[in-house]
Amino acid sequence: MTAKDGPQDRYKGVWLIFFMLGLGTLLPWNFFMTATQYFSTRLSDAQNTTAADRLSEVNGTGIRLPPTYLQAKFNNFMTLCAMLPLLIFTCLNSFLHQRIPQQVRILGSLVVIGLVFLMTAVLVKIPMEPLPFFIVTMVKIILINSFGAILQGSLFGLAGLLPASYTAPIMSGQGLAGTFAALAMICAIATGSPLEDSAFGYFITACVVILLAIGSYIMLPRLDFFRYYSMKDKTEYRVHETHAELETKMDLIKKDEPNGVEKNNLNTVPLHNPNQKPSVISIFKKISVMALSVCFVFTVTIGVFPSVTAEVDSYIAGETEWKNYFIPVACFLMFNVFDWLGRSLTAFCLWPGMNSRLLPFMVALRVVFIPLFMLCNLRSHVYLPTIFQHDGWYIGFMILFSISNGYLASLCMCFGPKKVPSHEAETAGAIMAFFLSLGLALGAIFSFFFRALV
Structure with missing residues (x-):
C-alpha cells in the first residue's frame, strides 16, 4: 500500500x-x-x-x-x-x-x-x-x-x-x-x-x-x-509495515546462522546507530556559519525595525493624506511585501552557494542599514543629524533591507540542515530555529541602544 x-x-x-x-x-x-x-x-x-x-x-x-x-x-x-x-x-x-x-x-x-x-x-x-x-x-x-x-x-x-x-x-x-x-x-x-x-x-x-x-x-x-x-488509517498501515520489516530482518539473521547456531557477531558495526542521539555540539560545529548568520540577520533587522524605522516622518507629505499613510505603507507594508519576495526568491535561486564565503560576507554587510535608517528623517534627533531627508531614500533603504532579510535568512535556514548527514538534519533544523529566535531576542535588546543613539 x-x-x-x-x-x-x-x-x-x-x-x-x-x-x-x-x-x-x-x-x-x-x-x-x-x-x-x-x-x-x-x-x-x-x-x-x-x-x-x-x-x-x-x-x-x-x-x-x-x-x-x-x-x-x-x-x-x-x-x-x-x-x-x-x-x-x-x-x-x-x-x-x-x-x-x-x-x-x-x-x-x-x-x-x-x-x-x-x-x-x-x-x-x-x-x-x-x-x-x-x-x-x-x-x-x-x-x-x-x-x-x-x-x-x-x-x-x-x-x-x-x-x-x-x-x-x-x-x-x-x-x-x-x-x-x-x-x-x-x-x-x-x-x-x-x-x-x-x-x-x-x-x-x-x-x-x-x-x-x-x-x-x-x-x-x-x-x-x-x-x-x-490517525488510525495510517497507524494500521505502519503496524503492518513494521511487522513485514521484522520478518525480513529475521530471515536475514537465519541466513547468517551456520549449522543453525546464531553468531555472536552477526554484523559489523553500522555506520549509524539509530538509537544513538547525535551530539548537539558536533552538529553545531558543522552548521555554525549558517546558525550564526541567521542569528545576525535577525539581530540587525529587529534592532531597527520597528523601533527606528517606525519613527521616520515623511518629508514631502506636508499636511496631505500621505502623512497618515507613510508609516503603514512605506514601513510595514513594504517591509512585509519585499521580505516575502525575498523568501520566495529561494525557490528559484540559491546563490551564493552553501560553502561560499560570500554568503556570510553579505550577511555581515547588512549592518550598514543600522546607520542608514538612523540618519533618515526621524521625528526627534538628539545626537545624529538628518542626512537622508527625502522619502525616496527611506523607501529605497526599506526595499533593500527587507528583501535581503527574507532572502539571506531563507538561504541560511535552507543550507543549515544540508550541511549534515540526513540522520542529523532534524537536530540541525532545531539548532537553526533556536539561533533564529536568539537573533530576534538580541535584536530586541540592541534596539534600545540603537534608539538611544539617535
Missing part, C-alpha cells in the same frame, strides 16, 4: 487549513506592531494634553507635540516583550509537546490569542492612564508571543505527519501575515473614521481571523486526507 492509494486532498482543504493556521501564528504580533499610531496616541500625557490634541498629533491637523517617555520607548519595549518570550517558549516547547496533547496546545493557544485580541478591542473604548495602559499592553504582548511560540512549534510538528509539501502553506501564511496586518491598518485609516473607531475595527478584524483559524483546526480531523496520515 502506498500513499497514492490513500485519499486525496480534495479541493486543497488541508492545504488551505494549514495556510490559515500559518497566518494565525504571526498575525497577532504583526497586528500589534503595525498599530503604532494607535498605541502612540493612547500613551500621550493625559495630564498635559487634551484628547483633541492627541488626535491632532495623528491626523495632522495640529502641531506635533514632543513624544513622552512611554511613546518614545514603546516600540523598544514592545519588541523586547515579544522576542524574549518567543525565544523562551520556543525552547520550552520541546518539553511541552511530550506532556501536553497536541490538540490542547494548538486549540488552547488560539483561544488565548483570540481572547487577548478581544480584550484589546474592548480596551479601545475604555479610557486609561498612559502607564496602566502601557503595562497592560506589554502583558498582552508577552501572552500573545508566548502562546504564539507554542502554536508555531506544535503546528510544524503537526505538518511533519503529512507530506513534506504541507510545510509550504504554513510558511506562506506566515509570510503574508505582516502584509495582511498592514493592509488592514491602511483600510482602517482609509475609512476616514476617528482613530478610536478605526482601531476598534482593526482589532475586531484580528479576532475574526483567529476565529476562522480555530474553526479551521476543528474541521481538520474530519478530512480523510489528514486522518490517513495522522
Whole structure:
C-alpha cells in the first residue's frame, strides 16, 4: 500500500487549513506592531494634553507635540516583550509537546490569542492612564508571543505527519501575515473614521481571523486526507509495515546462522546507530556559519525595525493624506511585501552557494542599514543629524533591507540542515530555529541602544 492509494486532498482543504493556521501564528504580533499610531496616541500625557490634541498629533491637523517617555520607548519595549518570550517558549516547547496533547496546545493557544485580541478591542473604548495602559499592553504582548511560540512549534510538528509539501502553506501564511496586518491598518485609516473607531475595527478584524483559524483546526480531523496520515488509517498501515520489516530482518539473521547456531557477531558495526542521539555540539560545529548568520540577520533587522524605522516622518507629505499613510505603507507594508519576495526568491535561486564565503560576507554587510535608517528623517534627533531627508531614500533603504532579510535568512535556514548527514538534519533544523529566535531576542535588546543613539 502506498500513499497514492490513500485519499486525496480534495479541493486543497488541508492545504488551505494549514495556510490559515500559518497566518494565525504571526498575525497577532504583526497586528500589534503595525498599530503604532494607535498605541502612540493612547500613551500621550493625559495630564498635559487634551484628547483633541492627541488626535491632532495623528491626523495632522495640529502641531506635533514632543513624544513622552512611554511613546518614545514603546516600540523598544514592545519588541523586547515579544522576542524574549518567543525565544523562551520556543525552547520550552520541546518539553511541552511530550506532556501536553497536541490538540490542547494548538486549540488552547488560539483561544488565548483570540481572547487577548478581544480584550484589546474592548480596551479601545475604555479610557486609561498612559502607564496602566502601557503595562497592560506589554502583558498582552508577552501572552500573545508566548502562546504564539507554542502554536508555531506544535503546528510544524503537526505538518511533519503529512507530506513534506504541507510545510509550504504554513510558511506562506506566515509570510503574508505582516502584509495582511498592514493592509488592514491602511483600510482602517482609509475609512476616514476617528482613530478610536478605526482601531476598534482593526482589532475586531484580528479576532475574526483567529476565529476562522480555530474553526479551521476543528474541521481538520474530519478530512480523510489528514486522518490517513495522522490517525488510525495510517497507524494500521505502519503496524503492518513494521511487522513485514521484522520478518525480513529475521530471515536475514537465519541466513547468517551456520549449522543453525546464531553468531555472536552477526554484523559489523553500522555506520549509524539509530538509537544513538547525535551530539548537539558536533552538529553545531558543522552548521555554525549558517546558525550564526541567521542569528545576525535577525539581530540587525529587529534592532531597527520597528523601533527606528517606525519613527521616520515623511518629508514631502506636508499636511496631505500621505502623512497618515507613510508609516503603514512605506514601513510595514513594504517591509512585509519585499521580505516575502525575498523568501520566495529561494525557490528559484540559491546563490551564493552553501560553502561560499560570500554568503556570510553579505550577511555581515547588512549592518550598514543600522546607520542608514538612523540618519533618515526621524521625528526627534538628539545626537545624529538628518542626512537622508527625502522619502525616496527611506523607501529605497526599506526595499533593500527587507528583501535581503527574507532572502539571506531563507538561504541560511535552507543550507543549515544540508550541511549534515540526513540522520542529523532534524537536530540541525532545531539548532537553526533556536539561533533564529536568539537573533530576534538580541535584536530586541540592541534596539534600545540603537534608539538611544539617535
